[in-house]
Amino acid sequence: MARSFLQVAAAEEVAPPLRVVQIEGLVMLKIIKHCKEFSPALVTGQLLGLDVGSVLEVTNCFPFPIQEEDEEIEADGANYQLEMMRCLREVNVDNNTVGWYQSTMLGCFQTAELIETFLNYQENIRRCVCIIYDPSRSNQGALAFKALKLSDSFMDLYRSNNFTGEKLREKNLSWVDIFEEIPVKVSNSALISAFMTELEPDTPVTQRDYDRLQLSSSPFLERNMEFLIECMDDLSVEQQKFQFYYRSLTRQQAQQQSWLQKRRDENKARKAAGEEPLPEEDPSNPIFKPIPEPPRLESFLIANRIANYCNQINGCRHCCHYNYYYCCYLLPLLLLLLVVLATIRCYCSFCHCFCCWLLLILLLPLSIVGGGGGGGGDGEDDDDDDDDYYYYYYYYYCSY
Amino acid sequence: MAASDRTVLQFGPSSAVTSNITAKVHPLVIFNISDCYVRRPDQAERVIGTLLGSVLPDGTVDIRNSYVVPHNEFSDQVALDIEYHHTMLKSHLKVNPQEVIVGWFSTGLGVTGGSALIHEFYCREVPNPVHLTVGTGFRNGEGTVKAYVSVNLSLGDRQLAAQFQEIPLDLRMIEAERVGFDILKSTSVDKLPSDLEGMEVLMERLLTLINDIYKYVDDTVEGHAVPDNSVGRILSETVASLPKLSPPAFDKLVNDSLQDQLLLLYLSSITRTQLSLAEKLNTAAQMP
Numbered sequence: 001m002a003r004s005f006l007q008v009a010a011a012e013e014v015a016p017p018l019r020v021v022q023i024e025g026l027v028m029l030k031i032i033k034h035c036k037e038f039s040p041a042l043v044t045g046q047l048l049g050l051d052v053g054s055v056l057e058v059t060n061c062f063p064f065p066i067q068e069e070d071e072e073i074e075a076d077g078a079n080y081q082l083e084m085m086r087c088l089r090e091v092n093v094d095n096n097t098v099g100w101y102q103s104t105m106l107g108c109f110q111t112a113e114l115i116e117t118f119l120n121y122q123e124n125i126r127r128c129v130c131i132i133y134d135p136s137r138s139n140q141g142a143l144a145f146k147a148l149k150l151s152d153s154f155m156d157l158y159r160s161n162n163f164t165g166e167k168l169r170e171k172n173l174s175w176v177d178i179f180e181e182i183p184v185k186v187s188n189s190a191l192i193s194a195f196m197t198e199l200e201p202d203t204p205v206t207q208r209d210y211d212r213l214q215l216s217s218s219p220f221l222e223r224n225m226e227f228l229i230e231c232m233d234d235l236s237v238e239q240q241k242f243q244f245y246y247r248s249l250t251r252q253q254a255q256q257q258s259w260l261q262k263r264r265d266e267n268k269a270r271k272a273a274g275e276e277p278l279p280e281e282d283p284s285n286p287i288f289k290p291i292p293e294p295p296r297l298e299s300f301l302i303a304n305r306i307a308n309y310c311n312q313i314n315g316c317r318h319c320c321h322y323n324y325y326y327c328c329y330l331l332p333l334l335l336l337l338l339v340v341l342a343t344i345r346c347y348c349s350f351c352h353c354f355c356c357w358l359l360l361i362l363l364l365p366l367s368i369v370g371g372g373g374g375g376g377g378d379g380e381d382d383d384d385d386d387d388d389y390y391y392y393y394y395y396y397y398c399s400y
Numbered sequence: 401m402a403a404s405d406r407t408v409l410q411f412g413p414s415s416a417v418t419s420n421i422t423a424k425v426h427p428l429v430i431f432n433i434s435d436c437y438v439r440r441p442d443q444a445e446r447v448i449g450t451l452l453g454s455v456l457p458d459g460t461v462d463i464r465n466s467y468v469v470p471h472n473e474f475s476d477q478v479a480l481d482i483e484y485h486h487t488m489l490k491s492h493l494k495v496n497p498q499e500v501i502v503g504w505f506s507t508g509l510g511v512t513g514g515s516a517l518i519h520e521f522y523c524r525e526v527p528n529p530v531h532l533t534v535g536t537g538f539r540n541g542e543g544t545v546k547a548y549v550s551v552n553l554s555l556g557d558r559q560l561a562a563q564f565q566e567i568p569l570d571l572r573m574i575e576a577e578r579v580g581f582d583i584l585k586s587t588s589v590d591k592l593p594s595d596l597e598g599m600e601v602l603m604e605r606l607l608t609l610i611n612d613i614y615k616y617v618d619d620t621v622e623g624h625a626v627p628d629n630s631v632g633r634i635l636s637e638t639v640a641s642l643p644k645l646s647p648p649a650f651d652k653l654v655n656d657s658l659q660d661q662l663l664l665l666y667l668s669s670i671t672r673t674q675l676s677l678a679e680k681l682n683t684a685a686q687m688p
Contacts, residue, residue: 025584026431033428033464037496060435065494084491087484091468092439142595143580174679186589191536192434196585199430199545199571212602221664228671239678303675310668315595 018182019054021129021147025188027061028145031133034063035103039135041066044102046081048094051127056182058131060093061101097121101131106223107312108231110179110304112297115158118150129182137312140212140220147182154178158297175303221313228309231302238299245294255287423461423530423547424570427584429505430545433534436468437507445473446508448518450485451532452492452499460570461502461530467492471518478514480521503530509537511548511564519550519562531564545569 027047034043045063049056062084067077089095099121102109109132121128127149134144154177188196260280267277282288429451440447449468456462467488472479492499504522506515511533522529528549535544548564580598583589593601613635619625620632645653 024435026428026435028583029428029431033426034495063495080491080494083487087488087491090470090484091436092441142598143583143592145592175675184592186583186592188584188587189434189438190587191438192431193585193587195430195434196581199573212598213606221661225664225667228668232671232674235675235678239681242681299678303679306671306675310672313664313668 016054018056018127018129018149020056020185021131021182022055022057022185022187023131023145023147024057024059025186025192027058028186030061030063031101031131031145032135032138035133035135038066039103040105042103042105044100046084046097047099047101047129047131048085048088048096049098050094050096051098055185056098056127056129057187058098058129060088062088097125098127099125099129099131101133104132104134106136106220106227107134107308108227108305110301110308112301115150115178115297115301119155119159122150122155136220136223142212142315145184147184148179149182151177151180175300176307178300178304224309224313228306228313231306231309235299235302235306238294238302241294242299245291248291252287252291259285259287420459421461421528421530421549422459422568422570423463423532424572425463425532425545425547426465427571427573429463429466429532430534430571432466433468433505433507434536437534437536441470444471446506448480448506449504450489450501450522451503451505451530452489453502454498454500455502463502463530463532465492465496465499466505473514476513478517480518482521501526501529503532505532505534507534507536509533509535509544515564516550516562519564523550530567545571 031045034045043063043066045061047058048060048062049058051057064077065080085095085097100117114130118128118130130148132144132146132148137144153173157173259282263278263280263282267280270277433447433449436447436449447468448471449466451463452465452467453461453463469485469488470481489501501522503526504518506518511531515531519529519531522531531548531550533544533546533548535546547567547569549567550562550564553560553563580593583592616625616631617635620627
């Protein structure tokens with residue numbers, strides 16, 4: 001049904017919820033390059049793009065220069081931003097800010113500054129997103145891109161400065177509800193996809209795969225554990241603050257009760273004596289002063305960080321586990337290749353058949369083949385040992 | 401004419417410098433150029449811009465970044481927005497002072513007359529700039545990226561022309577490999593692969609590789625394929641590079657590290673439990 005212009009203008013715009021962030025391959029490469037160049041320093045940059053329905057398209061970005069703590073450089077930073085956006089406008093790049101990106105070191109990005117920045121951006125832009133890129137995790141072979149935004153309920157609560165325990169319980173808000181992670185989609189223009197397909201044909205194994213296959217994940221795990229332990233310390237400090245608060249609150253209430261009791265007794269005595277009863281409340285008495293509740297934001301953020309580290313450790317462990325399993329699977333396979341190579345020299349068809357057979361055994365699920373490599377009278381003593389620790393690892397894997 | 405008056409037109413690489421230059425291009429540059437080409441204004445046939453990067457100590461030109469510069473091209477005249485070029489250069493230098501101008505690029509195959517003029521302008525900015533052409537036409541289904549350096553052809557004292565000589569170009573796709581080619585090649589990818597999915601794909605690829613090797617060795621043994629000694633040597637080197645551990649030692653090694661990791665997993669599960677407990681304590685505690 002056709003609506004008049006007035007009707008459409010008068011109708012309130014209901015923004016569909018943000019469901020996916022669509023990034024261009026160009027933006028990903030730019031972010032990766034910028035973050036990697038300056039790692040381990042943390043860098044930020046601006047995201048440009050379009051806000052279309054429930055998809056936030058990020059089509060370009062530019063990095064921010066690293067700012068020193070000087071006052072006059074602040075104005076410089078704003079100038080830089082304006083200039084960049086003006087220049088990019090001239091070459092038909094989308095001039096619309098949709099958020100910012102920042103690099104992080106092993107995932108400790110949930111800070112109060114992030115929330116402040118979000119709120120600043122939210123004042124001007126209806127929908128903004130923050131992309132977090134972790135160059136240290138990418139060195140392990142995973143692509144650590146995350147798109148985050150603050151959840152609406154958290155934002156309302158934070159803005160109204162009502163961050164107390166009761167309010168949180170009311171809205172049922174816990175530390176998982178602060179940040180919302182939005183799924184990321186990647187898109188490329190047809191031209192660039194044609195270029196990539198032509199310039200780089202399908203390679204079986206790439207650099208990223210080599211990074212992922214590295215068995216030495218211990219430095220990464222170590223750093224994760226270090227950060228985790230620090231965060232736990234911080235969390236315990238926050239917990240102590242809460243404990244202290246509750247204890248003093250209880251103590252204060254006990255004091256109030258005893259004071260009230262004394263007042264009541266006094267009043268009874270006065271009534272008996274026929275005098276005016278004293279008021280039962282005395283705001284000037286210090287024991288009636290309400291104790292300020294410690295802010296909960298920090299403990300929520302710490303909880304977020306800890307959860308992140310735990311997830312990273314879990315994910316890393318998963319990959320390593322597979323690494324080890326396949327490593328001990330592949331090692332004897334390669335040893336057998338050596339045997340095969342030896343047979344190239346002597347062209348012994350009997351050996352060859354035997355090796356074929358062994359390989360077949362290795363490639364089939366081990367539980368199916370019973371006594372395995374016993375056949376063939378070549379006297380390969382390694383065999384039994386090989387199969388023994390195969391079963392061991394298979395059992396290990398299954399039992400886990 | 402006296403012999404001393406005779407002059408010779410010099411062709412070919414006249415100086416050792418030109419013959420040693422190679423260029424390395426990062427994938428970001430290609431992406432940037434394609435994106436600018438797609439967004440060019442309607443009346444422009446090609447886009448032109450500046451290349452940023454650095455010159456490595458061994459003489460290779462490392463092209464790392466680029467930005468497009470608006471320009472206007474008439475029949476034999478070219479107008480380049482020089483102020484824009486300088487503004488963008490300043491902005492880029494603020495972020496990364498090491499990336500300086502190393503040349504310029506243009507889309508479209510071949511070098512035209514206008515290009516020579518632009519190249520002269522860039523020669524004034526930096527000595528010996530590199531000219532990169534990115535062919536976006538895809539005629540014959542090919543997209544070509546070529547790099548040129550210009551050499552002045554002189555007859556005696558007179559400048560005749562500038563000859564653009566092609567220099568070897570190295571496309572370093574290491575960053576693109578980091579992102580993953582399957583993400584960069586298709587026009588849309590619905591979701592970034594998670595750790596485990598990536599692992600799965602990787603294992604499949606590795607198994608394919610090993611199957612290929614096995615097939616090759618098989619064929620060579622049976623006599624179907626011609627045995628190549630160098631390949632055989634590489635294979636034997638690879639296999640020999642595995643550390644020689646006795647099975648019990650290897651056993652113990654893998655077991656120990658697996659146990660460590662299981663311990664870490666246990667710790668992280670405990671931590672997660674602790675977190676939910678802390679949350680309950682913090683918000684659910686009711687005061688009378």
